[in-house]
Structure formats: C-alpha cells, structure tokens
Amino acid sequence: MASPAGRARSVRARDARWRGALAVLEEMRHRPGVTRADVARRLALSTGSATEITARLRELALLSETPAAATGRGRPTTVLHSHPDGPVVIAVDLRQEDWRCAVAEIDGRPRVSEEGRHGSRHPAKVVAAVGEAVRRVHDRLGGRVRAVAVAAAAAVRHGAVVQSATLGWDAVDLTGLAPAPNLPLLVGNDATLAGAAEARYGAAAGAGTALHVTIEVGVGGTLVVDGLPIEGATGAGGEFGHLPLGDPALRCPCGARGCWDLAVDGRAIARHLGEPPPRDPRSYAQAALVRAEEDAAVRSAVGRAASGFGRGIAGLINALDPGIVTLGGFAEPLRAAAAEEFATALTDGLMRFRRADPPPVVAATLGDDGALHGAAAIALDRVLTEEGLDAWAADHTG
Known part of the structure; x- marks a missing residue:
C-alpha cells in the first residue's frame, strides 16, 4: 500500500x-x-x-x-x-410545457437531439418520457457520454428538485434520468443555469457582477459574481418570482401570497383581461403580444404586466447592485412590447442616486437555449477536471 x-x-x-x-x-x-x-x-x-x-x-x-x-x-x-469521437455530455431542459434533450461536445454548444411536449405533467410520466430520450442518446453514443445535467423549472436544493410551482410538483426524484449508474447526474434550476451561461458566453461575459432575470411561467434568475451564480446556503437561491412584489390577495401555487410571479407573466395578462387562468401561461403571453398590436385592452394588460416587471427589476438593482442586467425568456419581449411602461416603472423604483447611471438592461443573447447551455456547462465542469481526464484516458486507451 x-x-x-x-x-x-x-x-x-x-x-x-x-x-x-x-x-x-x-x-x-x-x-x-x-x-x-x-x-x-x-x-x-x-x-x-x-x-x-x-x-x-x-x-x-x-x-x-x-x-x-x-x-x-x-x-x-x-x-x-472538438474531436468527433471525444467525450460528450447530455443536457436536458425540463420546462413547464415541454422538454428538450441535447448533446454537447467539449466546445460546450448543446445540439438538440430530441424534444417533446408533456402529455401529462405527472412526475412519473415526465421522468419516464425524458428518461427514454436520454437512454436513446446514451445507447447511440455509449462510453463517450460522461455526465448528464438537467435544467429544471423548479426549486432545487442540494442538487434535488424540492418544488415546482409551474409544474405542480413537490419533491420529485430525477434519478431515473441517469441512463447508467456510474454516470454523474447534475440537477440545477433552469434560470440559475441560464444566468450562469449568459455570464460565461453571452451578453454578460466579462462582467464582474451580473443579474439575470427571465420570465417563463413566473420569474426566475440569479446573481452571478465572477462567473459563479450565488445559489444560497442550500442551492435554492434565485427564486425572484416569489418575492412579495405582487398582490397580497393572490395565493401563488408555491403556497405564498403576493408573489411577483403572478404580476408579470401570462396569468397576470389574463387576469387583467378578465379571462380564465391559461393552462400554458408562456404560450398565452406570447400570443397576447400579437393580440396587443390590434386590441387596446390587451395592450393595456401587457403594459400593466411590463410595469410590474420594471418595478421589480428596480428593486433587485437596489438590493443587489449588479453591473449589468440580462433579460431572458419572455422578459425581453415583454419589455419591448411596453417599453414606456417598463422604463417608467424602472426609473421610479430606483433609488435617486442610481438614476443618473443605472446598470444597462439588455437582452440575453443565448435566448431559449440559455438553460441548455448552462446545463452543458456544469456537466463539462465535472468532466474537464484532472479526475475526469484521467478516467477518459483510461477508458480510451483501454
């Protein structure tokens, strides 16, 4: 010995x-x-x-x-x-309405292999459907696959999903997404991973402190400092949508009252119009922007949502002091559709000393692929280590 x-x-x-x-x-x-x-x-x-x-x-x-x-x-x-026979990672984006499974080589760029909509949001059925797609990729690529990472539209603590208000889940076991027992399975919040990717490869690259905020179903995001997202004591930080910036009379699916989520996404627009809560708030909100071009009532509802969003961004800037703010998902289209309402609410919400020189608020450049990029990044972080290369060299030469 x-x-x-x-x-x-x-x-x-x-x-x-x-x-x-x-x-x-x-x-x-x-x-x-x-x-x-x-x-x-x-x-x-x-x-x-x-x-x-x-x-x-x-x-x-x-x-x-x-x-x-x-x-x-x-x-x-x-x-x-990247070598055509080199190591790869599998990145999964698990969203409220659908899912995507992608493969990334060492260059870190995810390429979607399979995707689908949820036939049911029951956790077991979602995990089964996505798990089958991951296994098909693994069967095709074999030992080249070195890790699997999942970006989930959910609160994540200690690397496990503990709650998803958007999917209607409490704690859910995602280990069924690992196609082999020896492969690392890494799970992160989708907005947190998108923000980390934006700081590495996107609009916030090079910024020391960057705030990323996205709207899908509700609001998510993260503060990234020197390339690392600030995730809190247990990894569940960044749940910006559950700040009490909304109407305290409204109960959020997360269990709290007055969540910001309910003031800015498709549910807010539908409520302002007196329409029933949409099953898919993300698709509903996107359609509302089109309707707003010809319907004054819809335009007003979109403006109210943009105003609520701008006010919350101001609060986050006051609290976190970022050097730049990036907007992902539906956040940037919402701002663009009601730019005046957003800008007025943002300025009114900023502390006086910040108004002369606020941080730039810009569109995220990775778009809908931000979470996939982030998932690929954390998987490659695991692979590209001394231990990871030792294991690859042993398998390759063996």
Whole structure:
C-alpha cells in the first residue's frame, strides 16, 4: 500500500500532467474557432509546448485540428475543434410545457437531439418520457457520454428538485434520468443555469457582477459574481418570482401570497383581461403580444404586466447592485412590447442616486437555449477536471 507521502506525490504528478491540457481545452471551450497559435499566445506557451499538448490531446480524442486560413507571412497554424469521437455530455431542459434533450461536445454548444411536449405533467410520466430520450442518446453514443445535467423549472436544493410551482410538483426524484449508474447526474434550476451561461458566453461575459432575470411561467434568475451564480446556503437561491412584489390577495401555487410571479407573466395578462387562468401561461403571453398590436385592452394588460416587471427589476438593482442586467425568456419581449411602461416603472423604483447611471438592461443573447447551455456547462465542469481526464484516458486507451 502506498504511503500518504507517495499518494500525495502521485496526485501532484497527475495534476501537473493535465494542467496544460486543461488550460488548452478551456480556451477551446470558451473561444470557438480558436487557433493553436492564439492559445499558445494567451497561455504563454512555447510553440513546441503547444504542439506537444495538442498532439497528446489528439491521441486521446480530446480535440482535432484543421488548417487555419493563411493570414500573413507567419507560420501556419491550426484551428482547434472538438474531436468527433471525444467525450460528450447530455443536457436536458425540463420546462413547464415541454422538454428538450441535447448533446454537447467539449466546445460546450448543446445540439438538440430530441424534444417533446408533456402529455401529462405527472412526475412519473415526465421522468419516464425524458428518461427514454436520454437512454436513446446514451445507447447511440455509449462510453463517450460522461455526465448528464438537467435544467429544471423548479426549486432545487442540494442538487434535488424540492418544488415546482409551474409544474405542480413537490419533491420529485430525477434519478431515473441517469441512463447508467456510474454516470454523474447534475440537477440545477433552469434560470440559475441560464444566468450562469449568459455570464460565461453571452451578453454578460466579462462582467464582474451580473443579474439575470427571465420570465417563463413566473420569474426566475440569479446573481452571478465572477462567473459563479450565488445559489444560497442550500442551492435554492434565485427564486425572484416569489418575492412579495405582487398582490397580497393572490395565493401563488408555491403556497405564498403576493408573489411577483403572478404580476408579470401570462396569468397576470389574463387576469387583467378578465379571462380564465391559461393552462400554458408562456404560450398565452406570447400570443397576447400579437393580440396587443390590434386590441387596446390587451395592450393595456401587457403594459400593466411590463410595469410590474420594471418595478421589480428596480428593486433587485437596489438590493443587489449588479453591473449589468440580462433579460431572458419572455422578459425581453415583454419589455419591448411596453417599453414606456417598463422604463417608467424602472426609473421610479430606483433609488435617486442610481438614476443618473443605472446598470444597462439588455437582452440575453443565448435566448431559449440559455438553460441548455448552462446545463452543458456544469456537466463539462465535472468532466474537464484532472479526475475526469484521467478516467477518459483510461477508458480510451483501454
């Protein structure tokens, strides 16, 4: 049996073995289309070291290279890509009305493989339907699949779904989505993951402190600081929609009264119009924006929802002091459809010292794919570690 000192030396040797490789893979992941010369320059690697590392990564099917277009008299270089036989992760976006299952290579870009609408929102039926899709992907890709991550429209604590007001769930076991017992299954809140992805790859990239807010069925989001979402003590932070910014006479499906959720989404628009609560508030809200172009009553209802949304954004800015605010899902179309009402409510809600220089409020650039990008990111974070590459190398060479 190895001594503690021997084991420590072994760990240090392993870490040194993979340190340069991980740095190259991270450059490729965060800068699609990057060249080997650019990577060497950014990481302060010699030409020989960069060539040696990329050659080793090619042998392990961790990247591939193609000739880069000539740009001058310098030495020719190559563009780094994910290897066609390399590791992948499965990312699942589990929403109120539907689900999507995607595959992401090391470049982190999810490509949807299967999708469907919920025939029933009963947890067992949803998990069964999505689990079958995940297993089909796993059967096709086999050992290339290294992790599965789920972005759920639900409150998540300690990596498990504890409640989903939008789906009508309490605690639900999602372990049935893991296609094999040895594969890591990671679960996160969809809005939190979308915000983390927006800070890495989207409109908030490079911002030290970014606030992401999205409207689907209700409001979700996260505060991201230095690329990491602030999730709270148990991982259930970011439930912005359940701040008491709405009508205290209204009971939210979450159990609380006066939730902001009920003041800004399709349920709010329907209530202002005297229409019954929609089964699918997300689709209803999108249709309402079209109706608003020709119907003054619908236009007024949309304006009231946008005003309630702007007022809440002001409160979050006052409380959290972000450098930028990104809007995902239905949030940006709602703001655009009633820009004056949103802007007035936002300005009125800001503390006086903030009004001269408020943080920019911009559309998220990842759109409806934000949660999938976030799920892929946390799965790849698990794979692209010393331990993850050790396991891949052992499986690949074996």
